[in-house]
Amino acid sequence: MNLKELAASLKLSQTTVSRALNGYPEVREETRRRVLAAAKAANYQPNSRARRLATGRAMAVGHVVTLSDQGQMINPVFSDFMAGAGEVYAREGYDLVLSIVPAGEEERAYRQLASNGSVDGVMVQSPRPDDPRIALLQEIGMPFVVHGRTTARDSHSWLDIANTTAFRRATDLLLDLGHRRIALLNGEEKLDFARRRRNGYVAALEARGIAPDPALIAGAEMTEAYGYARARALLDGRSPPTAFLASSVLVAFGVGRAVGERGLALGREVSLVTHDDVLSYLSNDRDGPHFTATRSPIRAAGARCAEMLIGLICNPGTGPVQELWPVDLTVGRTTGPCPDT
Amino acid sequence: MNLKELAASLKLSQTTVSRALNGYPEVREETRRRVLAAAKAANYQPNSRARRLATGRAMAVGHVVTLSDQGQMINPVFSDFMAGAGEVYAREGYDLVLSIVPAGEEERAYRQLASNGSVDGVMVQSPRPDDPRIALLQEIGMPFVVHGRTTARDSHSWLDIANTTAFRRATDLLLDLGHRRIALLNGEEKLDFARRRRNGYVAALEARGIAPDPALIAGAEMTEAYGYARARALLDGRSPPTAFLASSVLVAFGVGRAVGERGLALGREVSLVTHDDVLSYLSNDRDGPHFTATRSPIRAAGARCAEMLIGLICNPGTGPVQELWPVDLTVGRTTGPCPDT
DNA sequence: TGCGGTTCCCAAAGCGCTTTGAGTGACGAA
DNA sequence: TTCGTCACTCAAAGCGCTTTGGGAACCGCA
Known part of the structure; x- marks a missing residue:
């Protein structure tokens, strides 16, 4: 069913039918109702290809x-x-x-x-x-x-x-808890958000007179495997961090796995704050939030x-x-x- | 730049230009080259809306x-x-x-x-x-x-x-290792794939004369939180499973977290096989596969x-x-x- | 009665492409 | 010369809609 046929069946012109359907004022209320009813009955849907061409908009x-x-x-x-x-x-x-x-x-x-x-x-x-x-x-x-x-x-x-502020505050939280060696497992640092997060982290450290240790900073695609591998390497190093800052829940899972494997517990021997995008399938909220997190859906x-x-x-x-x-x-x-x- | 203008600039008809561009045989090779060159120079792209309408295909x-x-x-x-x-x-x-x-x-x-x-x-x-x-x-x-x-x-x-076969084999693997209480953390069982997986699991058990225990079977959206919560509940139960079958890596992560929290280790006190869709951000392959898994990308x-x-x-x-x-x-x-x- | 103003409706011209059907010129064969 | 074939090219008719630019019919008012 196309506009022409619909118009013919109503004994109206295409123009009028089109206007009735699209809510233009030039058509009598009763006519509009008639048109609408017929369109519905015939299950008429305007052809989107034709409409796009005519209007010049792709919608x-x-x-x-x-x-x-x-x-x-x-x-x-x-x-x-x-x-x-x-x-x-x-x-x-x-x-x-x-x-x-x-x-x-x-x-x-x-x-x-x-x-x-x-x-x-x-x-x-x-x-x-x-x-x-x-x-x-x-x-x-x-x-x-x-x-x-x-x-x-x-x-x-x-x-x-506010990535910078978020990571600055997250770092401050860890600093307030007494942590001094805080690792940052960032996203790829060529990306703007990751740069800002690093800046926030560095600013918080420097505000307390702590020089950021490049060995504690990493940036990569935010996967569980990356979080695991980096956390493992850092924990096995000679001067392991006591806290981690992760840039995604997936990375945080990886950190958690590495920590657990060493018989340590998150929130006790090792602290962890992550950024949480509140992804639907990575819920952090089953019964109260698991991860301490900066959140923004x-x-x-x-x-x-x-x-x-x-x-x-x-x-x-x-x-x-x-x-x-x-x-x-x-x-x-x-x-x-x-x-x- | 549209077809009409392009044709005009070449002093050819729209037809010829269109045919040259679309590879029809009716146009001389030299003409085609000329058209192609002009199109490229003018950065001409046929308007997809018009093309869709004319061809009747949405592409x-x-x-x-x-x-x-x-x-x-x-x-x-x-x-x-x-x-x-x-x-x-x-x-x-x-x-x-x-x-x-x-x-x-x-x-x-x-x-x-x-x-x-x-x-x-x-x-x-x-x-x-x-x-x-x-x-x-x-x-x-x-x-x-x-x-x-x-x-x-x-x-x-x-x-x-082959979901049924996959889960049957995964269950067999665990049975061969001596496991008898095997939990299935399935996907939502209203979905076809989840039914098949359950069927494979049940068939493997029954083939060895083991009656499936409904308490060990769960089905839900495949999240980490689900894996964690179910594994935790099961491990804390009075007759905990020694092995888990998970239907996604995310669920497997959750199981891992629950197991780790109890001071147990995967592959030792508790075994785990998961299905792995080989999602790009859930790599299971950093240095050799971590999870024992049925895999299909x-x-x-x-x-x-x-x-x-x-x-x-x-x-x-x-x-x-x-x-x-x-x-x-x-x-x-x-x-x-x-x-x- | 005539006239401006509404209200409602219409025919037709696009939108930019593809495709049909027809035509032109060149060439060789009859 | 005439005719049939190729090899190219073209004008024009869509595709199904929106929108322009009118009109017809009717109103109230002078």
Whole structure:
């Protein structure tokens, strides 16, 4: 059933039917009701391909997800981020088109999405401080929202959490408990968020006159295996840390495994604070929080980013929107006083 | 730059340019080269909206991902599955449109994708044995591939792994090591794969004359917290299991945590076999496999399912394609002889 | 009665591509 | 010369919708 047939069956023109369906005021209320009823009865859905062509809008937004160069890994936070965003897109009638590309091919992917007009805007995730995607998207005039910040942050819309403050506070918490040798198991430090977290960590140490020990700082893709391997190596070293700062719950699991294997317990011999993106399948809250953690739900961020992007698409004139979300620190069962003091 | 302008600049008709670009034989080789060069120079990309309308094909496939009713959880295997599929789609020039819907709204989502013509086919994941989506899609005539099986399996294309055999062999392995009280921490048993796994487990036990103990069997969403809580409860019970069978690495992590907390060690006091989907961020292979596991990479399954789906779309006449993949069992460091024997 | 203003509805022109059906010129064979 | 074949190329008709630019019918008012 298409518009033409529907119009014919109602003995109305396509114009009137289209207007009735799309809520234009030029059509009598009674006619509109008649049209709506007939559309429903015939299970009529306007053909989205035709509509997209006629309106010149794709009614779709793109998420370009990059596979890491090493492990072809797809960052586990993306799925929750998309869940949040997807809800908003669905509500607003937008499609989510997902491009999964190997590292290094993002540019091509964005260019293609733009030039063939299959999306009205794109989401940029995991930015580096000086991310080339920003300039690219500005050049081709494609609306976008960055989840995170870049050095060009004033020129575009973004949403980020207060990474520096969060890790500064987390470090302070451990310092207050008497810990002095605190290891940081960071994400990949080429990424903006990881740099900020390191900065917060370093600032907290230096504020107490403690020089950061490079041996205690690591950065890599945030997997359980990485947390395990690094924690194990550090604990077996000659001057092991008494506390860990992990940048994701997955890494924290790995640390926990290494600690447990040595017959130590988290919250007693070894303390651990992690950042928790509140991923749906990594719940930290069965009966009270297990990990002491800086928390900020990635899913809510996804929803808000999606709203911002749709706002940008619908009102192209408006300037960039920027939001910095605070992060709260909840104490769980993995932190305790430093046993050495 | 659109086709009309490109044609004008070349002093050719739109027809000829279109044909040259799309590889039709009616155009002289030299003309084709000229067109190709001009298109490249002008950075011309055909407008996908127009092309979709003209060809009547969406050049897109849909993945409908359901959020679980309880935790609004998005299954972590989806992201790796999509990574595999996405690669194939990109190669074949298809877009991936992702719908994220709350439990119970899948039907509406599929109907909508179909009736507004925004995709040429869909992927069905996490089927239940008697999944209503199958009949729905068959009724509306939308090509689809099921990742998993259903009771209507003969009537549609699917790809599945040998879940029953895998869990039977995993159970046998534990039985051979002398374990008699083996707990099964299954996925949600309304899902087809979980039923099969339970069947394999039960069959192995019964083959040795052991009656399955309902107290040792659980089914739920496969999270770390679930693995931890169940393992903890079981280990604290009056007749604790000496071995666990987990249906995902995440669950296995939880079991490991509970075991470690009690001062026990995996592979010594307690044995553990898990199914491993080889998720990119849950590597089990840092230096040799950690978990003894039945393994089958979900990502490869995603890629193959995508190929099957595109095949179905391009050759609508052909009958259903079905593939059952074997699962291999690799021994890691989490299994050992039953200490009681 | 005539006239401006509403209200409701319509025909037709796009949107940018693909595809059909037809035409042109060159060339060789009859 | 004429005709049939190739090898190329083109004009125009869609695809199914939205939107423009009118009209017809009716109203109240002078």
